[in-house]
Amino acid sequence: MTTTAIHVRGLEKSYKDLHVLRGVDFEVASGTIFALLGSNGTGKTTIVKILSTLLKADAGSAAVEGFDVVGEARQVRESISLTGQFAAVDEILTGKENLVLVARLRHVRNPGHVAEDLLSQFDLVDAGSRRVATYSGGMRRRLDIAMSLIGDPKVIFLDEPTTGLDPEARLEVWKIVKKLANQGTTVLLTTQYLDEAEQLADRIAILHSGRIIANGTLAELKGLLPPAKIEYVEKQPSLEDIFLALVGNRASVGDRASVGSRESVEDMS
Amino acid sequence: MSTHFFSDTSVLLGRSLRHIFRSADTIITTAITPIAIMLLFVYVLGGAIKAGTDNYVNYLLPGIMLIAIASGIAYTAFRLFMDLKSGIFERFHSMPISRSSVLWAHVLTSVIANLLSVVIIVLVGLMMGFRTSAGPLAWLSVGGILVLFTLALTWVAVIAGLGASTIEGASAFSYPLIFLPFVSSAFVPTKTMPGPVRWFAENQPVTSIVNSIQDLFAQRPVGSDLWIALAWCLGILVIAYAFANAAYRRKMA
Incomplete structure (x- = not known):
């Protein structure tokens, strides 16, 4: 179990004059939870976008499951799932329709069945036939993560999964993330909450001024x-x-x- | 284009169609202003307008349809903008789907929604005395021109939807388009207009489209207007499509 799921070398990215990433290096082992910790605007989301093929880096390389994010973007997209900073759900559709939509786009067999399964897994059975516009923040986030699990992606990116959630919903998300890792999914999580990284992550990297200034287990970081x-x-x-x-x-x-x-x-x- | 282009497009089209049928107000509001204009021009101003026809509704209807389409495409910019803002675009793009499907689904939705608005307008027109002896072929030709016109303008709307930074900006670009039919042969024949205005009216796309549809409805032989109309629509379509795709790639790079 020492295969590398995510491999990032010398990643650089600027937005006009703003040099957000100045050479980011890290690796994530398969089946582990890796937390990118940093204040707002330090480039956590930029890294996630580059890894999920939404953004091109100016320099450096990044690979997911051995596939280059630029050259083999399609294979990368087949291996990953992105849960963005804001729950990317369709408000006008019902919860179930959202799940079926993603299942169809991922070309999985029996989309309806997959959707029903996830609804019960995520405690959304009663809400499944309601429009998402009526959902609470926690329910949206649960649906959002459920949508990300369709097609059993090997790597899941969670960009600030608990920002804006109440404490109870936050604990629920934590439970889901732990369960994912137990099933062998690699999770890259960004967060600005220190306790979240402390609770969930096998390894924690601290991103500051465009670089990873510390990377290790919680115990190793404490040893610093x-x-x-x-x-x-x-x-x-x-x-x-x-x-x-x-x-x-x-x-x-x-x-x-x-x-x-x-x-x-x-x-x- | 990838192997999944058609299946992905139809799945995403299904999604957008759910949107418009669940908020049917977008179809109704698209139809209602043009219908109000039609009522105004037929029953208030129509008596004083000499369009050289005994049935002014017949003369007016093609222009009203174009006004509906010119205003209806703003909803595509709106829906596109909302998808960008809500993050659902990023979700789609991080999935192994055909990327062009995402835009095509919105464009095809626009065609369907606008055609529905046009159907409502034709029904109201019939109640107001619109009559035509046009056969199936002529109706098909009219439908074809309208689809082409909608496609061309919708791709313009895609540029606006991708480039806008506010929701108002995404929708406002269509206001000038709505006025194009007013300075065309849609309401009165262009020969009554003073020199420069007449020149503009006769050389802008709406006049040739209006003339073609009027001829088709009246079972008159369609002259060079049809070719000019097609050239306009195809030209706008090709250019807008190229710009929209460039804007799209820039957005995603």
């Missing part, structure tokens, strides 16, 4: 900081601390005192 010198209260650095330390003023990375003392003050008060 020198062991905490505990002064008042014993407390492991959370991923949030690591992220902010790495992303923020680099000079303050080693400045444990400031991080430590802030926590201590809070804890004392």
